[in-house]
Amino acid sequence: MQLTTRDRLLDAAEELFATHGYDGASLRDIAGVAKVPFGLATYYFGTKEELFRQVVARRADEHIGEMTAALDATVTHAAPGPPAIEELVRAFFAPMVEKLSQRGPGWRNYMQLLARAANIKQEQAFLKPFQQLYDPVRVRFVDIAATIYPLAPREHVLWASHFLNAAIIQFIAGEGSIDRLSGGHCRANDLDGIMRTMVPYFSGGFRALLESATQGEN
Amino acid sequence: MQLTTRDRLLDAAEELFATHGYDGASLRDIAGVAKVPFGLATYYFGTKEELFRQVVARRADEHIGEMTAALDATVTHAAPGPPAIEELVRAFFAPMVEKLSQRGPGWRNYMQLLARAANIKQEQAFLKPFQQLYDPVRVRFVDIAATIYPLAPREHVLWASHFLNAAIIQFIAGEGSIDRLSGGHCRANDLDGIMRTMVPYFSGGFRALLESATQGEN
DNA sequence: GTCTATAATGAGATAGAC
DNA sequence: GTCTATCTCATTATAGAC
Numbered sequence: 001m002q003l004t005t006r007d008r009l010l011d012a013a014e015e016l017f018a019t020h021g022y023d024g025a026s027l028r029d030i031a032g033v034a035k036v037p038f039g040l041a042t043y044y045f046g047t048k049e050e051l052f053r054q055v056v057a058r059r060a061d062e063h064i065g066e067m068t069a070a071l072d073a074t075v076t077h078a079a080p081g082p083p084a085i086e087e088l089v090r091a092f093f094a095p096m097v098e099k100l101s102q103r104g105p106g107w108r109n110y111m112q113l114l115a116r117a118a119n120i121k122q123e124q125a126f127l128k129p130f131q132q133l134y135d136p137v138r139v140r141f142v143d144i145a146a147t148i149y150p151l152a153p154r155e156h157v158l159w160a161s162h163f164l165n166a167a168i169i170q171f172i173a174g175e176g177s178i179d180r181l182s183g184g185h186c187r188a189n190d191l192d193g194i195m196r197t198m199v200p201y202f203s204g205g206f207r208a209l210l211e212s213a214t215q216g217e218n
Numbered sequence: 219m220q221l222t223t224r225d226r227l228l229d230a231a232e233e234l235f236a237t238h239g240y241d242g243a244s245l246r247d248i249a250g251v252a253k254v255p256f257g258l259a260t261y262y263f264g265t266k267e268e269l270f271r272q273v274v275a276r277r278a279d280e281h282i283g284e285m286t287a288a289l290d291a292t293v294t295h296a297a298p299g300p301p302a303i304e305e306l307v308r309a310f311f312a313p314m315v316e317k318l319s320q321r322g323p324g325w326r327n328y329m330q331l332l333a334r335a336a337n338i339k340q341e342q343a344f345l346k347p348f349q350q351l352y353d354p355v356r357v358r359f360v361d362i363a364a365t366i367y368p369l370a371p372r373e374h375v376l377w378a379s380h381f382l383n384a385a386i387i388q389f390i391a392g393e394g395s396i397d398r399l400s401g402g403h404c405r406a407n408d409l410d411g412i413m414r415t416m417v418p419y420f421s422g423g424f425r426a427l428l429e430s431a432t433q434g435e436n
Numbered sequence: 437g438t439c440t441a442t443a444a445t446g447a448g449a450t451a452g453a454c
Numbered sequence: 455g456t457c458t459a460t461c462t463c464a465t466t467a468t469a470g471a472c
Contacts, residue, residue, distance in 0.1 A: 005438090023241035026465065041439065042467055118392050137397055138222075158400045159415040163385045166392060170384035174336050177349075181356060182376045195376040201423040208422020209415060223456090245448065257458065260449055 007142045008034040011106060014055045018112040022052060056130050059110045066095045067137045075144060083146040086203045089164065092141055095199055096168055100189045115173035118186050138165060139214075149210040160209050164202050185210075226252040231259075231323060232273045236330040238347075240270060254293050266319050267344045274348050277328045284313045285355045293362060300365040302419045307382065310359055311416055315384055319409045333391035356383060367428040378427050 003011070012034035016025035027048055045051040070091040074083040099107040114134075117127055142161045149157060175188045186193065188198040221229070234243035245266055247254040263269040288309040292301035315395065317325040332352075335345055360379045367370035368374060393406045 015458095021239055021241060028465075037439065039467090040438080043439075046467090048466070052354050059391045076310070098407050109413060118395070120389070130310065132398075135399060142399075155400070155403050155411070156415060158396065159411070160397045160419055162399070162404070163389070163419055166388035167381045167385040169392065170336075170388035171381070174384060174387065178376065178380045180350075181353060181360075181380070182373070186371050186380070193373070193377070195261060197374060198381065201378055201381055201427045205419040205423040206427020207426070244446080255457065257449090264449090285443080317470080410438070415466075 005034075005036055005040060008036055009041055009044060009051070012036075014106060014109045014113060015049050017052060017055060018116065019102075021116060023083075027051075036198075052179075053126065053130075055113070059107070060133050063095070063099070064109075064133065064137050067092070068140060070095050070210070071137070071140050071144060075147075076161060083144070085145070085148055086149065086199055087207045088141070088144055089206070090199050090200050092164065093168060096172065097191055097194055097198075100172060101189050111172050112175070115169045118169050118173075120186040127144070142164075144209075145206070150211040155209065156209055158204050163205065167198075167202070177198055223254055223258060225253075226254055227259055227262060227269070228273055228276060231269050232327045232331060233325060234255075235270060235273060236327040236334065237273075239334060245269075256371065271344065271348075273328075273331070274351075277325070278348070278351050281317070282326075282351060283357055285310070286358060287311055289355070289358050289362060292377070301362070303363070303366055303424045304417055305423070306359070306362055306366065307420050308413065308417050310382065311386060311413065314390070315409055315412055317327050318390060327428050329390050330393070333387045336387050336391075359383075363424070363428075367424075370428040374427055385416075385420070 009030065009059075011030075012030045016033060017180055019025075020029075027041045028038050030051075031041050036217070041048075041051060045054060048166050071088070072089045074087045077083065078087065087116050096111065100111050101108075119132060138161070141164075142157055146152075146154060171188070171194075178186045178188050227248065229244070231252075234251060235247050237434045238247075239244075245259045246256050249259050249268075253298065259266075259269060263272060290307070292305045292309045293300065314329065318329050319326075335348060356379070359382075360375055363379055364370075364372060389406070389412075396404045396406050407413075423436050
């Protein structure tokens with residue numbers, strides 16, 4: 001099956017935005033990787049910003065939908081009680097890790113682009129709506145976690161959830177550094193190893209911070 | 219006291235590299251922020267890459283030295299036994315958090331630049347030595363953690379340490395997102411709040427993953 | 437409708453003025 | 455020794471050829 005020129009450009013842009021960042025990837029490079037004459041990029045997308053937007057739009061809905069469904073599933077499975085923290089943590093990580101390692105280079109690139117774009121400050125205002133796309137699913141996570149630890153102060157639930165999110169974001173963005181540091185003993189694309197360590201680790205974090213329920217605010 | 223032109227350029231570069239990234243910050247913008255005529259950047263530093271290198275070099279040694287000293291101190295204080303995991307985690311976080319919130323905008327910018335530069339892939343080979351500057355102190359952390367959990371497989375100690383590092387990196391880089399998500403209840407520059415939550419959280423993660431010592435490799 | 441050649445801007449680096 | 459005006463190249467966007 002033959003990919004359309006448009007899709008080839010989107011794939012190439014996804015790859016180069018992920019590896020070189022928005023500013024580091026030029027339309028020329030993108031067209032080169034897509035093996036498409038330079039100039040078609042602006043023909044199809046008008047501006048570089050719009051190309052970026054469409055790269056994101058192509059996958060964001062599916063990704064966010066999967067994450068939300070996975071979180072909701074933990075609630076329905078455990079009803080009427082709250083889910084175990086392990087199940088919630090697993091539901092948060094699994095869709096990301098799976099896309100990172102089992103859904104081909106496109107999704108992998110998208111995940112890295114996502115991780116990169118998570119830390120943008122004032123510049124590039126066109127990225128802001130994209131950042132905020134993911135806020136609802138993150139809030140959903142916090143809300144479910146709060147039902148597991150109803151006595152814990154919400155600030156602590158928020159911090160605990162933030163650390164979880166920070167770790168997965170950086171795990172994706174900083175891929176390769178674990179391989180280097182471990183001398184090859186750990187591999188960032190070892191799906192099973194990641195889940196077997198991340199889930200107990202972060203569940204343990206939640207327990208340690210939030211189970212001492214009444215320590216309150218002071 | 220009057221800052222030299224050179225230092226003004228370094229400060230401005232530090233700020234713009236941190237906020238806009240390497241590619242996103244132009245020498246013109248940097249000179250503008252420094253209120254210095256454009257062209258002096260290349261006069262003092264030759265190339266943009268060299269300017270970046272000197273921005274890093276100005277602080278890296280001090281930062282890495284402080285981190286190493288803090289880690290080593292936990293060992294000497296606890297000798298002959300290993301330190302408590304809480305003390306080790308605190309020693310890892312404290313110098314970063316302190317620089318982020320109490321040492322002025324220069325250090326703050328440097329920390330964000332550092333967090334950004336942690337996830338670079340093939341491009342920009344001149345950044346690689348900088349990334350690897352921090353490898354020894356990360357290895358030192360792993361080695362100390364391994365003395366606390368001598369029965370745990372080293373792979374698990376590496377993963378646990380990696381998550382810790384990932385979380386602090388992304389916490390720094392993604393600053394502000396906790397503020398937005400929490401509706402202002404949590405603030406990323408709340409030093410005490412951060413340490414009071416991060417330390418038990420990540421210590422709990424280490425305990426949960428590594429204390430079930432004999433689960434082995436399978 | 438697809439694509440190509442060109443324009444216009446902004447980048448980093450340099451040679452030469454004060 | 456400091457700084458400025460200029461050069462060359464790469465970037466995005468466009469106007470016009472197939």
